[in-house]
Amino acid sequence: MKVFIFGAALRKDSLNQELARQAARILGEVSGISVDLAAFSEFPMPVYDGDLEESSGMPEGAEKLAARIAAADAIVISAPEYNGSISGALKNAIDWVSRSDNNPFDGRPLLLMGASPGALGAVRGLWHTRVPFEAMGSLVYPELFGLPRAHQAFADIGFADAKTESRLKELLQDFSKFALKLKN
Numbered sequence: 001m002k003v004f005i006f007g008a009a010l011r012k013d014s015l016n017q018e019l020a021r022q023a024a025r026i027l028g029e030v031s032g033i034s035v036d037l038a039a040f041s042e043f044p045m046p047v048y049d050g051d052l053e054e055s056s057g058m059p060e061g062a063e064k065l066a067a068r069i070a071a072a073d074a075i076v077i078s079a080p081e082y083n084g085s086i087s088g089a090l091k092n093a094i095d096w097v098s099r100s101d102n103n104p105f106d107g108r109p110l111l112l113m114g115a116s117p118g119a120l121g122a123v124r125g126l127w128h129t130r131v132p133f134e135a136m137g138s139l140v141y142p143e144l145f146g147l148p149r150a151h152q153a154f155a156d157i158g159f160a161d162a163k164t165e166s167r168l169k170e171l172l173q174d175f176s177k178f179a180l181k182l183k184n
Ligand SMILES: Cc1cc2nc3c(=O)[nH]c(=O)nc-3n(C[C@H](O)[C@H](O)[C@H](O)COP(=O)(O)O)c2cc1C
Pocket: 007, 009, 010, 011, 013, 014, 015, 016, 017, 080, 081, 082, 083, 084, 085, 115, 116, 117, 118, 119, 120, 121, 122
């Protein structure tokens, strides 16, 4: 089973990309799973504009993102919370990808995680983030993973707190089983 993972933030020191990297490390140790870890910056795209779509089609970044999703059996995204909701960059990417001929979100299991320096670990935003994915047919895993105080949560290898590592490991194992059941 192939799992596509990325942190949905563009800055180079993104906490969400670091959380995605940790999830990729943990999932990479599960037998039978291959991981495709991407950076969101690999998929640059303008703000959605119907005229631009009509004149030039899908931007290359959106095409590439759609292809990476389509090549996977399951998706894990770590998404930042902006003003209690989904970030504009992620919503824009969903909107562009939703315009591709074959909607790659449809029927694919998706685990949503979020990292924030705040006390709630981006979970409020994840409740909004799941909405467009569900509208596109993604099978959003019922449990969400929030990493609070994320600027202090990472160690040289893994997490500063062993409980965070085991909490994420358990969730990723459960999500893998869920995704595998859907694949078979
Ligand atoms: C426009 C904007 C809005 C934000 N709103 C929230 C918020 O509602 N809740 C929160 O916990 N953090 C909020 N933050 C802080 C982000 O969680 C923080 O910048 C985080 O590091 C962003 O993710 P990244 O590290 O992956 O880039 C906001 C940041 C920005 C730039």
